[in-house]
Amino acid sequence: MNALVVDNISKTFITKNKKKVHAISNTSFTINENEFVCILGPSGGGKSTLLNIIAGFEEPTSGQVIAHGQKINGPSPSRIMVFQEFALFPWLSVLDNISFGLEMKGMGRVKRYEHAKYYVALVGLEKFVDSYPSELSGGMKQRVAIARALAMQPDILLMDEPFGALDAYTRENLQQELLNIWEKERKTVLFVTHSVDEAVTMADKIIIMAGSPGTIHNEISNTLDRKRVNTEPGFVELKAQIQKYVQRAGNLNASLKN
Ligand SMILES: Nc1ncnc2c1ncn2[C@@H]1O[C@H](COP(=O)(O)OP(=O)(O)O)[C@@H](O)[C@H]1O
Ligand SMILES: [Mg+2]
Incomplete structure (x- = not known):
């Protein structure tokens, strides 16, 4: 069974001034049990909104999210979020x-x-x-x-730029620790990051979100052997490919703002 099915969700916020903000549109993907998925993409691309919907803190305006066969309709101890700010x-x-x-x-x-x-x-x-x-x-x-x-x-661990506020050295240590823990505890992880290096180090699958409203721009599986070293040719190659996609996603968002 899929751990998570995100089924054609869109999210529109109504601000206090009654303005509509379209954060996510028509987004679908599935995540396998125990998969480590990283989400990359420009700021404002709907990444946090997506995690908040999966956590059950926000409701999608349309579409649905199904976790282990059950439609999500609120927070649950089976889906726990870790934020950037401790x-x-x-x-x-x-x-x-x-x-x-x-x-x-x-x-x-x-x-x-x-x-x-x-x-x-x-x-x-x-x-x-x-x-x-x-x-x-x-x-x-x-x-x-x-x-x-x-x-x-929890069955699903949601992590919204969890290492974003840490120095590079601490961050690398925590990446390895989290991977060791993941191997032991075998959780499904959804991990938002701004670092392509971090995504290639951690993920089985990398989702790139872009656009305004945000949606999936690319989905890339990462089949590099575990115990990855960021100087190995396979790593460098995948990182370069993903950097290209991320750059395109950023350009798309910049052009939408103009
Ligand atoms: N509670 C909210 N009310 C109104 N607009 C929001 C709210 N939360 C997020 N947004 C808007 O939704 C869009 C996506 O935001 P967010 O999901 O935080 O993006 P990311 O995490 O990718 O930077 C942005 O335009 C943001 O301003
Ligand atoms: Mg965010």
Whole structure:
């Protein structure tokens, strides 16, 4: 079964001044179970709107999204979002941040701490369970956000430019960590990024969105062996090809604005 079917969705926002903003038009694609999909495309191309619809935070104006055979009609712990800005509760310790959603799910105290500790270890933060977000670096905060999302044991992990605010070194480390976790936990992942390098490193499939309203411009499967090295010829070649598509997508959006 497909993990996700996005079936001809469009989204029009009505702003406070009663203006219509067409964010997405007639967009369809499917994602297989455990697939790692990256979405690239110019700003304003509807990427966040698409993720918000899949998360169930927004409703499509037309069309539907089906997750594991069921039409999405609101948020669910089976689809969890990780944002660029480490949306942690500053007044809660690392462990309590990760346990928070589990409490909402009705898991008892002993069990949820045990469960949370497993995910703290998975992201390598055992020594920081009692620390507060303000005591952590950006990379560590994002590790907590990832652990918190994984602790909910979602089927689908939605990540909206999760490493966009991190320095290059931290970002590369987190990419590898996320891939290791993905190999272990086997989730379906939808990951928005501005970095072609990141998309080629992470993805089984790369979707390029463009236009205004946004829609799918290209869909490319990435069959490079895992443990990818960005200096290998296959990597360099695919990256160049995708850069070309992304540039075309950007040019298209620029021409639509003029
Ligand atoms: N809540 C909203 N109300 C009105 N317009 C919105 C809202 N959210 C997004 N938009 C508009 O929808 C378009 C797509 O935005 P977005 O999905 O954030 O793009 P991206 O994430 O690709 O940069 C933009 O024109 C944006 O201004
Ligand atoms: Mg966005």
